[in-house]
Amino acid sequence: MILPFFLFTRAIPQAAFYLELTGFISVAMFLLFACFSLKRFVVCNKLTIYLIAIASYLSIDIFINTPPYPSIQWLYIGSLLLSGLVAVIINSLCHEQGYKKVLVVICYGLMIGAILQDGVIILQTLHQEGTMGWINHIAPGEAYSGNIGQRNLLAHYLSWGILASAYLVHQKKLIPIIGWSVVVIQAAILGAVNSKTLIIYMLAILTLLVITRICQKQLPKSIVKILAFTIVLVFGFQAITLPIISILQDNLAVNISSIERFTNNPEYNSRITEWHKAWLIFLENPWFGSGWGSYGYEGFVMSSEPQFAANPYGNSLFSHSHNLILNLLAETGIVGMFIILSGFGYVLKPLFNTKWQVETVFVLSMLIVTGVHSLVEFPLWYLHFFLVFVVLLAVLMSTLTVSPSRTYLSKSSILKTSLIAISIAYGLLAIQLYYYYWQMEQYTYTSDKNEEERVATAQSILAIGQKQPLLSAYSDYLASSYLVGLSPDKIPTSFQQPLNNFAHYLPQKNLGIYYLATHCNADGKWDNRQWQYYNQLKHYYSNVISSTSIVLSMTDRCDEVFERVYAECKNTQLKSTQKSICSYPYTDGSKK
Secondary structure (H helix, E strand, O other): OOOHOOOOOOOOOOOOOHHHHHHHHHHHHHHHHHHHHHHOOEEOHHHHHHHHHHHHHHHHHHHHHHOOOOOHHHHHHHHHHHHHHHHHHHHHHHHOOOEEEEEEEEHHHHHHHHHHHHHHHHHHHHOOOOOOOOOOOOOOOOOOOOOOOOHHHHHHHHHHHHHHHHHHHHOOOOOOHHHHHHHHHHHHHOHHHHHHOHHHHHHHHHHHHHHHHHHHOOOOOOHHHEEEEEHHOOOOOOOHHHHHHHOOOOOOOOOOOHHHHHHHHOOHHHHHHHHHHHHHHHHEEEEEOOOOOOOOHHHHHOOOOOOOOOOOOOOOOOOOOOOOHHHHHHHHHHHHHHHHHHHHHHHHHHHOOOOOOHHHHHHHHHHHHHHHHHHOHHHOOOHHHHHHHHHHHHHHHHHHHOOOHHHHOOHHHHHHHHHHHHHHHHHHHHHHHHHHHHHHHHOOOOOOOHHHHHHHHHHHHHHHHOOOHHHHHHHHHHHHHHHOOOOOOOOOOHHHHHHHHHHHOOOOOOHHHHHOOOOOOOOOOOOOHHHHHHHHHHHHHHHHHHHHHHHOOOOOOHHHHHHHHHHHHHHHHHHOOOOOOEEEEEEEOOOO
């Protein structure tokens, strides 16, 4: 609830990898301690069955779509199975301790985590640098992003936090003056986070309150009043927090508020484009989709289609369509989408035929935040966010279940021993992954290495991925990136497959160019697939022609390709009246 969101440690190519592993380890420890304290387990709950069903489908999908990195998919499968265990433990705790006690503990965790993030934002407004790397430092004018590092994810987490605080106020778990002070401060800090999605969250929760008053009249009006007042505070501070900060700091380049961004500066074009591409990818592979995690490459390929020709992409790559529904359609097709959505409907069915409790409304408001955010981004693809979502969903199901059937309860010592063993195994695996990834990064920290040492370092990084296949995508990326700038002739043939795999997983500009430069045939030519990839790179990234020409000029293995690309580069530079930079070492354009 706290540490995975507060830890400011970034990794590439998956920035949140350390945070996800921290969440992995934290959950494994929680499962371990919970197993010792529980007497009975609610084994066959709907949520666990649902998560196992998704994991089973993704296992089959590996053989249907043959992704370049099955290891990435196995990480997701393992996360789903771990989440299934979390659902078992949370449901068991709710049955044994009562869902109110469980939710109070969860809300305390979310409130404390949000307060810590608020402290980070205050330091960011002061632009303090002497925090020894523990705080995400931002420059004046940059969006406040807390230690989470992205403003929409920060708004998501802080929304959980303020809703959790509101619940604690309602349940009188905080002294009223302290509780409302916390809510007001959290709303004030949220005013500095200029996230458009925050406005949608609050509007969606207001809709929930209207439905609650109409359909669940047995609930006390105090729920609606407290949540409505909390939302009013959030909206109010959206209008005044940033102006107050600008008054206190004359040199502050103030960002526009969430309301201004939502009403006057929509910036929806990039997302609409990605949604359109996701739909077209689905139409090309309607039944089973293009494969889990394939959108980064498939969207890149689709970008060169005529209908997207006018879209400038710059140097950013969308690894996700930024819409849960469309991304699932594109990657899993009708079959996968049916399993995931129909299963989710099955889990939520009691919501429509059971009387709600006070806790139902508060938990549902938190889940709405995640649901709305998932329609414009992909928070559930981050393990630490997904695990909290599963915890909240498990509590929600418990509020709608008077008492689980006795056939679902088990006090078997074998079951407890198995759960403890699985928790330990998950924790040890996460620690190993953490260590290996840290080790890969350590290799790259020594500067001023000559070419031979750089190749040796890259091979050492690559060897870690071979030792632990779950990290193969990351080792391929880090190792290959370390070779950028070298002549393709200096790159061992052992890197051809890693470059090929990553080029067809997340097409990065530099790695894509080196993939092309190391895949010339014996006659110095590319086949149609390489030329097509080159044309796609040109459309998606800037300066691809000159960069490719420079890299090709550093090898004698691609002479025929180089002549063609070099001519294209010279012609392009001539048209743009820029200085000709088409070959190494950036002099007269003749191959050395």
